[in-house]
Every structure is written in structure tokens, then in C-alpha cells.
Amino acid sequence: MSSSHNETTMVLIARKDLKLSAGKLAVQCAHAATSCTLVAIKSKKRLLERWKNSGARKICLQVEDLPSLQILAGQAQSANLITHIVKDAGHTEIPAGTITVLGIGPGPRRSIDALVQDLKPY
Amino acid sequence: MGLRSFIHSLTAPPFRHRNVIDEEVKMVLVVNTNLKMGKGKIAAQVGHAAVSSTLKCGKEAPDLLEYWLASGQKKICVKGIDADNLLALEKLASSEGILSTKIHDAGHTQIPSGSLTVLALGPDKESLLSKITDDLKLL
Numbered sequence: 001m002s003s004s005h006n007e008t009t010m011v012l013i014a015r016k017d018l019k020l021s022a023g024k025l026a027v028q029c030a031h032a033a034t035s036c037t038l039v040a041i042k043s044k045k046r047l048l049e050r051w052k053n054s055g056a057r058k059i060c061l062q063v064e065d066l067p068s069l070q071i072l073a074g075q076a077q078s079a080n081l082i083t084h085i086v087k088d089a090g091h092t093e094i095p096a097g098t099i100t101v102l103g104i105g106p107g108p109r110r111s112i113d114a115l116v117q118d119l120k121p122y
Numbered sequence: 123m124g125l126r127s128f129i130h131s132l133t134a135p136p137f138r139h140r141n142v143i144d145e146e147v148k149m150v151l152v153v154n155t156n157l158k159m160g161k162g163k164i165a166a167q168v169g170h171a172a173v174s175s176t177l178k179c180g181k182e183a184p185d186l187l188e189y190w191l192a193s194g195q196k197k198i199c200v201k202g203i204d205a206d207n208l209l210a211l212e213k214l215a216s217s218e219g220i221l222s223t224k225i226h227d228a229g230h231t232q233i234p235s236g237s238l239t240v241l242a243l244g245p246d247k248e249s250l251l252s253k254i255t256d257d258l259k260l261l
Binding site: 010013015022025026027028029030032033034035036037052055056058059060061062089111121122 | 151161163168169170174186191193195197200259261
């Protein structure tokens with residue numbers, strides 16, 4: 001993956017083992033994307049503008065299970081990236097409190113790609 | 123409040139007069155199922171729609187946005203038939219004064235560039251939204 005130094009991106013990393021339906025997955029990813037954006041409004045406004053103006057790039061990736069998701073969350077936090085972990089309210093499909101999706105970004109594409117380069121698209 | 127949003131609050135026309143919000147506030151995301159997108163693709167497109175409509179609502183109806191965020195930012199994802207169906211729903215929504223956001227794909231993957239993938243409605247009151255989206259099935 002090659003990218004110029006000022007490209008920005010957001011990744012939404014979902015747990016494959018939960019076998020969510022398409023609609024459920026979409027809603028969980030939308031939660032992550034919205035929450036990350038709201039964090040960016042407060043803490044990284046210029047980055048947010050750049051990301052929005054360049055098409056608000058988002059991709060949805062998968063991890064095998066919860067531990068892999070938590071490791072990535074830790075790495076992203078250490079890299080000083082915006083992260084948000086979505087816990088489901090449990091109205092449908094899965095028990096309340098289940099961690100479903102990790103959102104990372106908007107942030108520099110290079111730093112985010114470095115963390116997620118081994119993950120498969122969902 | 124920043125200077126710009128302060129000036130905006132003085133000069134912007136009121137979006138709609140709202141008193142007390144006393145019912146559920148939701149965002150409805152209508153997916154164009156005719157495009158047969160993969161799960162991950164749908165998730166990213168719905169993510170776009172949710173972010174855009176959140177930002178739009180922040181400008182046009184901040185009290186509604188606050189309420190929606192504080193009540194757990196409820197979102198539901200439903201099936202739309204095709205692009206025409208989504209456009210028809212958008213018209214209905216605007217006649218009810220409901221915010222809507224259309225997402226057109228950049229066409230990097232899976233589908234032709236410019237396809238209408240998702241229509242976001244709201245966040246708005248359940249009673250208003252249900253007039254439009256009651257017949258749509260959950261995705």
C-alpha cells in the first residue's frame with residue numbers, strides 16, 4: 001500500500017466471530033464512525049476537515065475475535081490515534097455489552113495502514 | 123461556543139420550531155439493495171451516511187442531535203429496493219421536514235462510480251420517521 005504523507009483514513013474493524021447480519025454490522029460500524037468523528041471534532045479539527053474534504057475515506061476490515069480487536073485498540077491508542085470501541089446495547093442478535101467494532105481514525109493513513117496492513121477486508 | 127457558531131446562531135434561519143422532545147429519536151439508513159454490495163462495503167457506505175447526517179444535523183438541528191447522542195444514538199438499517207426507491211423516500215422525507223443525506227460511491231470497489239448506495243434519514247422523531255419507513259424491512 002503506497003500513500004502520500006498527508007492522506008487520511010478511517011478504519012472500522014469488526015469481529016468476524018460474531019457472524020453479524022449485514023444490517024447489524026452496518027449499524028455497528030456506523031456507531032463507530034460517528035463516535036470517532038465526534039471525538040475528532042473536539043480534539044483534531046484540522047485533521048477532520050482534511051479527511052472530510054478528501055472524501056472521508058472509510059474501510060471495513062475484519063479480525064478473528066475479541067482479543068485481536070483489543071490488541072489493535074491498544075496499539076492504536078499508543079500511536080495516539082483516535083479510537084472508539086462499540087459495545088452493543090443488546091437489543092437484537094447478541095448479548096448486551098458485547099464488543100463488536102473498533103473504529104480507528106480519522107488519522108494519517110500511513111500510521112493506520114501500519115497497524116492494519118495484515119487485516120482482510122470484511 | 124466558537125465565534126463562527128455564535129454568528130451562525132444569530133443569522134441562521136431556524137430549521138424547525140421544536141419544543142420538548144418526548145419520544146424516541148432515531149436515524150434510519152436505507153441501503154440500495156439492488157447494487158448487491160458485500161457486507162463490508164455496505165458497512166462503510168452506511169458509515170459515510172451516518173457521519174454526514176450527524177454533521178448536517180449538528181448544523182441544522184443541534185438540539186435534536188444532542189438528544190439523539192444522549193439517548194444512545196439509535197440507528198436502524200433497512201432495505202431499499204433501488205436508486206429510484208431511495209430518491210422517492212428522500213422526497214417524502216423533505217416534505218415532512220426530515221433531514222436526509224444521500225451517499226454516492228466513489229467507485230473504488232465493487233460497483234460503478236457515482237452509484238447511490240445509501241440514504242440516511244434523521245436523526246428525527248420516531249413518529250415522523252415511521253410515516254416514511256414503516257413499510258421497509260430490516261436489513
